[in-house]
Amino acid sequence: MYVVIAGAGHVGAHIAEALLEQGHSVAVIESDMKRFENIEAMDVLAIHGNAASPKNLADAGINSANMLVAVTGSDETNIIACVIGKSKGCKTIARLRSPDYLREGVGTGNLDVFGMDLVVSPDVVTANHISRSLLLPSLVESGELSEGQSLIIELRLSEGNPTLRRMLGSIQLPPGAIICSVSRNGQLLLPERVGPLELGDRIILVLDSRMLVANVETAFGVTKGGGTAVGGRLETGIDKIVIVGATKTGIQVAKKLENEKAMIVMDTNTERCQHARDVLEKAIVIHGDATDSALFIDEGLGDASVLVATTKNTDFNMLSCLLAKKRGVTRTMAIVDEPELKLLFEQIGVDMAVSPRMMTVDFILQNILGKQISSTQTTLHGSGITVLEVLVKDTLWMVGKEFGNIKFPRGAFVGSVIRGGKAIKPTRFDTIMPGDRIIMMAPQDSLHKVEKLFSYHSGTWRFR
Amino acid sequence: MRYREVGATLGYLLMIFSASFILPMIVGAYYNEGALYIYKAYVIPFLICASTGCIMWYHSRNRVRNLKEGDAYVVVGLGWLIIAFFGALPYITGGTITNPIDAYFESMSGFTTTGASVIDPAIGNYLDVYPHSILFWRALTNWLGGLGIIVLGAVILARFMHGGVYLFKAEMASTSVTRLRPKLYQTARILWGVYGLLTALCIIFYMGAGMSLYHAVCIAMPTLASGGFSLHGDSIGFYASPAVEIVAIVFMFLSGVNFVLHYRFITGRFKDALNDPELKFFFVWVIFMTSLVILGLALSGTMGVSGILRDGAFQAVSCATNTGFTTQNGLALWPPFVHLILIFLMLTGGMVGSTCGGLKMSRVMILLKNLRNGMIKAIHPRAVLSVKIGGKAVPETVVARIQILLLIFIMLFGISVLLLCASGIGIVDSISAVASCMTNTGVGIFNPEYGFHLMNPFARIVLTVCMWMGRLEIFTALIVLAPSTYKR
Incomplete structure (x- = not known):
């Protein structure tokens, strides 16, 4: 397959690398000289210039390409590049950030209004991931299999779990859930060779996506407060969610869950607060600093179940998560810019770190490779x-x-x-x-x- | 540097390279050179080369995938040294050139497309003394080295090897290669295809000019590779045929043109090909310098008009494309003015992406324009300037790199001349020998009765290193020589 990638930032470079690894041909257009030089060192056809220019796209071989992935920093460039690509008969995938260019009712799959084959909004993808994880409290990570029909999940056994030292076979699983493997100290074990479960084991399961993950979690006794399914809705012991940062991602998450949970959105910026107030209906918007201890106590944020830090400032996200944890919040999640920082964040005490860039790369790659x-x-x-x-x-x-x-x-x-x-x-x-x-x-x-x-x-x- | 990664990749390359011993075996069998000779000269080197490659590869076969940029420079640098070593085996085991230093010189001269030979031109027709197959092997080494033998190996092995990009960068030198396809190995495959096609054309034209098939093949391969090995002490002069000389001039010039442009021309994009600024410069440069050579010869008044035109034009193109064919032995008797112009032509070389050596045209253009910028800057100190080639600005880092390259080139040139003089060779002979080897030209403008075949072993070793460095455009060679490369 021949793929033209517009933009060689983190996302573009990662996609190019993954495609090369799979043996595909790749051309990349990039206007920034530094990034261009980096990408030129790879086995790709690198073009220096504006990705929306028909000439540059032609030089990159758009006429014979199967697919165009537009991931430059500018939405407008991405749109123009995709329109040109579409006219040459390419499949087109664009990353668009501004909600102005997205179809209403975000998060429901097809966001496209320009006739592209796939539109990725990092904010929407990240918000979906965060809200899914919010509903499944102890789930470490999940992924979709067979185009969404099945779900693969990973559960981590922490201190005090009732299944510790028990054999896998003695655990009553709900029908339709299959244990694939247990990961112990980074090694994948066959389920029948696992023996008694140990602290820190990660259990990898495949289950039907219509099934309630909470049932599986109950079987493993990992849900806080039991976790029971009530009329198809999830009751997972989470009642109060604090979102720090009224960013696009933050508002997306709040919007998705504000009808079900008590939701508090905090931001230090007045304008962003006002915007959040206008968009959100039930959530409480607070103008203030999440690291301010007086405010924290006044608002009673210490008894919140989850704090999600979604500001643009990675350092601030980390700080507010760690402080919140200290002040009694049960779980914290943070957005990190650099994918490399994700593991570090999780090591120093943030329960889950999400990198929008990594989410975007994974989402695009699954869509490119999954179909080919x-x-x-x-x-x-x-x-x-x-x-x-x-x-x-x-x-x-x-x-x-x-x-x-x-x-x-x-x-x-x-x-x-x-x-x-x-x-x-x-x-x-x-x-x-x-x-x-x-x-x-x-x-x-x-x-x-x-x-x-x-x-x-x-x-x-x-x-x- | 990581030894096992380098070793595995080199092993792969050697295994592929060993296949090239099969061709001279066929030639030898056709000319009835005897099973024993073929066995000694080609089968033994083939077995040694293939088994060495096998062992190197097998020893660290699971590391081939991890080749990184730094390793690639070492692979290319060492690869040329090692391949020249195995390429020298047929001379030694076959008994044609028994001194190992001489054989290595001959082999390196072949692969680097230099064409300087240890064979005494006074022999006259080499075929009287040497077997057909070994002279074919000589020409073949020229041809294989033409577009870069490591890249050829990497293209054949593209499915198994990783890090090909870095090998390209290390072998195809400092300026970036124009990519015709998204994958570099696809581009290289096209370029080798064009190279093969032009060689085939050249063979047909030589045969049309009256050569036998064997001669046509053994002359066409060095012509396109801008190598310069021939079958006679008088080089092309042996054929004494204006038709052969014209074919040689045309194809030598073509070998000096960027092969990307050939591809564009063949695929019908004439405008793209002919509007290339470097090509225009090269064309004007060759015409201008050729007329200077002709003028110089005319002023000296020692030759007839047709001789001046034929020999002058031939020699100028031969030197400008770093081929090194000659049409007569009396080069030493030409006026010094012409000698200097020929040496200057060698140093400037042909186009980037061709089989030529030397500095290369685009670098000369950049250096000249940068010189002009320097003068403008003296008058307008606050002027913001850039070096533009074909309307596109050349990044300053590239300009700086070329300036450094020139500086190192001059330095190494001086050191090599010094070493040659120290070994007892005259100053003029030293300069011309080093210029000829560092630019991979192979024609020496020596005093009468002197030549590569008379040099002492020390000078041969120095010149072998010069050829190697010149072919790798110095940087890659310096990386291999730098002790810091081998620290872990």
Whole structure:
């Protein structure tokens, strides 16, 4: 596949790198000299200049490209580039930040109003992720499988968990949930080899996306306050949410949950507060500094269940999270600019750090690669585990063979198989059928071997 | 530098390179040179080269994927030294050039497309003394080195090897390569395709001018590679045919043109190809210098009119494209004015992206324009200036890099001349030998009765290093030589 990428910032460069890794051809247009020089060191066709210029796009080979990914810093440039790309018959993906360019009712999937194939709003993607995690309190990380039909989740066992030192088999799981693997000290273990559960184990499960994650969590006893499903709605023990920073992301999260939870939005900027007041209906908007201890006590924020710091200032986010934790808030989440800082944040006590850039990259890549090739990688950012999902085509060499007869690379094993929309745990003697989606668990360094194993098709010995 | 990554990649390259020993085997078999000779001269080197490559690769085979930029410079720098070593084996094992230093000089001269030879031109027709296959091998080393042998290997191995981009950058030198396709190896494949096509054309034209197939192949390969190995002591002069000389002049000039432009021309984008500022400059430069050579020869009054035009034009183009063919042995008797112009032509070289050596035209253009900017700056101290080529500003870092390159070039030039003089060679001969080797030209403007074949072993070693550095445009070679590269 030939992909033209407009903009070589963090997101553009990451996408280019991932596509090259998969063996695709990439052209990149970038106007900033520094970034251009960086991108030129990669095996891509690099063009220096404005990405909205038809000439530059032509130089980048838009006429023969399959896809255009517009991720420059400017929405307008992205739109113009995509309009040109569309006229040349490309599939187009654009990152748009300003709500002015997005379809109303954000968060419902298709945001596009310009005829692009996919529009990514980092704020919406991040807000969706945050609000999903807010409803599932102990969930470390989740990802979607088989185009949204199934969900892969990762649970971390913390101190005082009732399942500690118990065997996996003794845990009563709700039907439809399959344990793929347990990650212990960075190693992926086969479920039957796990033994008694230990502190810090991360349990990786696949389940139907219509199922309530809370049920699984109850089974593992990890939900604060029990967690029961009431009429399809989630009651997860969260009652009061504080959002620091009336940014686009902050407002998105507040909007999504303000009808269900007590919501407090704080910002130090008067204008942003007024804007938040105008957009939000039930949430309380407070003009003030979240790190101000007097205000914190006055407003009684200490008894909040969650504090989400969504300001543009990463340092401030960290500070407000750590202070809030000290003043009694149960969980904190922060937005970080640099993906590299994410793990650091989680190490020093922020419960979950979200990088909008990383979310954008993952979202775009899933959409590019998920449709082109039959295998998708989903990374659970908490533990850095990458899960490989392979769609079995009827020409794949292993169709009709039994799972037990296939020699997988060392350390790799089948976590689960999604057959007919249902997750099952295959035995050695189950045969592989076309249409199966195999969830492979593998250590990072042998992932490419697993992918290669699935790339041989009958009648041909060539690499895909 | 990481030894295992470098070792694995070099192993891969050696395995691929060993395949090139098969061609001279076929030539040898065709000319009935005897199984024993073929076995000694080609099968043994083939086995040594392939097994060395295998061992190096197998030893660290799982590290090939991790090649990084710093390693790539070492791979390219060492790669040329090692490949020249294996390329020298047929001379030694076959018994044609028995002294290892001489054989290595000949091999390095071949791969770097220099064309300086240790064979005594007084032999006359080399085919009287040497087997067909070894002379074919000589020409083949020229051709393989033409567009860069490491890149050729990387193109063939593109599916297995990573870090190809860095190999390109390290071998195809400091200026960026115009990319015709998003992936560099696709671009390189196109360029090698164009190279092969032009070589085939050149063979046909030489045959049309009356050469036998063997001669046409063995002369066409050095012509396109701007190498300069020939089959006779009198080089192209041996054929004594104006048609052959015209074909040689045309194809030597083409070998000095950026192969990207050839590709554009072949694919019908004539305007793009012909409007290239560097091409225009190169064309005007060659015409201008050729007329100076002709003028110089005419003023000396020692030659006839047709001789002046034929030999003058041939020699000027041969030097400007760093090929190093000659049409006559009396070069030493030409006036000193012409000698200097020829040396100057060698130093400036052909276009970027061609098979030429030397400084390269675009760098000369940038240096000249920068010189003009310097003068403007003296008059208008606050002027904001940039060096523009074809309406596009050249980044200041690039200009600075070229200035440094020129400086290092001059320095190394001086040191090499000094070393040669120290070994007892006269000053004129030293300068011309170093100029010829550092620019990969291969024609020496020596005193009568002197030449590469008479030099002492020390001078040969110095010149071998010069050829190697010149081919890698100095920076890559310096990285390999710098002790800091090997610190962990």
